[in-house]
Amino acid sequence: MHTALSRRQALAMMATLVMPRAFAQAAAPSHDPFGPLRPPLPSTRLSLTGSDGKRFELTERLRGRITALQLMFTGCSATCPIQGALFGAVAPLIAGQGEMQLLSISVDPLNDSPQALRAWLARFGAHANWHAAVPSVEDADRLLDFVRGRATGADRHTAQVYLFDRQARLAYRTADMPPARFVADLMGELSRLR
Amino acid sequence: MSWRRGLVVAAVWAGAATALAQTPNATRGRALFDGEAMVPARISGQDFVLPAAASRCVNCHDPVRTGAASSALATQRVGPALTQSALTEPTRRRGGPPSRYDAASLCTLLRTGVDPAYVIILRTMPRYEITESDCQSLWLHLTALPTR
Numbered sequence: 001m002h003t004a005l006s007r008r009q010a011l012a013m014m015a016t017l018v019m020p021r022a023f024a025q026a027a028a029p030s031h032d033p034f035g036p037l038r039p040p041l042p043s044t045r046l047s048l049t050g051s052d053g054k055r056f057e058l059t060e061r062l063r064g065r066i067t068a069l070q071l072m073f074t075g076c077s078a079t080c081p082i083q084g085a086l087f088g089a090v091a092p093l094i095a096g097q098g099e100m101q102l103l104s105i106s107v108d109p110l111n112d113s114p115q116a117l118r119a120w121l122a123r124f125g126a127h128a129n130w131h132a133a134v135p136s137v138e139d140a141d142r143l144l145d146f147v148r149g150r151a152t153g154a155d156r157h158t159a160q161v162y163l164f165d166r167q168a169r170l171a172y173r174t175a176d177m178p179p180a181r182f183v184a185d186l187m188g189e190l191s192r193l194r
Numbered sequence: 195m196s197w198r199r200g201l202v203v204a205a206v207w208a209g210a211a212t213a214l215a216q217t218p219n220a221t222r223g224r225a226l227f228d229g230e231a232m233v234p235a236r237i238s239g240q241d242f243v244l245p246a247a248a249s250r251c252v253n254c255h256d257p258v259r260t261g262a263a264s265s266a267l268a269t270q271r272v273g274p275a276l277t278q279s280a281l282t283e284p285t286r287r288r289g290g291p292p293s294r295y296d297a298a299s300l301c302t303l304l305r306t307g308v309d310p311a312y313v314i315i316l317r318t319m320p321r322y323e324i325t326e327s328d329c330q331s332l333w334l335h336l337t338a339l340p341t342r
Contacts, residue, residue, distance in 0.1 A: 081248035089242035
């Protein structure tokens, strides 16, 4: 079982995030399904409606914060409850760290309303740093393409976590269903990068 | 009745009630299947126990019901329907040789993720810390479901 990152793991991860270009060229390319993106990928602009009913733009919400983003939809009974449980477990680990946020984004804009998103958050323990939102129909496809979040099967999306740095850049894709401590540690490592 | 005798009677009643609760039965199995009864479970490699809303069988396995007692629970049917025939007839699963379940192999699968043909199931399915009694109850529930 994964617990906190060891010193060696943390240093290795930091190295991948800040690696000079010459070393980055020899490393795994950013189209790998998971791992660090080198260089980090600037976020695409998407219009979203939050669980509070207010509209916002994705890049603006990401800028200046360390963000862990996951894909879900409230009508999904298989992996999405596990996604909800994951962020429900990460949330206490980042409590009190105002610049960190968790963002669950629905890939079902035709069926997911702010009300449904609120109920979904409540089911897994709503938290001040955890938000949910739904994009417009056309932006849902753009979001899936941007994070490479498409998957076959009933769920239609991966169970990965996508980590963004303060510059609103996608910096890391985890494997499917990562441990909560791993996500929190990655957010901590990103927060130490200036 | 003296207070000593009262204590003895209460202890006997409590013991009988506990024994009854631990006796495997299909009603308990159905509660486990629907998530009304909680079994500690986690995704392999993850570091937290899933809430019942995320670990209940019905989330992924079609709840076949007898008579008019259909379930109101939504399911995506990403896993196979779990009926007596589906479990106990020789079937190729996950690319392995034909295999069939019995109560013991179902318990092994739930706890370890290894099926009767020694093939590991998808990581999406939680691993359950299920007691022998609860596992028997689940088996009784599933094998009482109609074939279709």
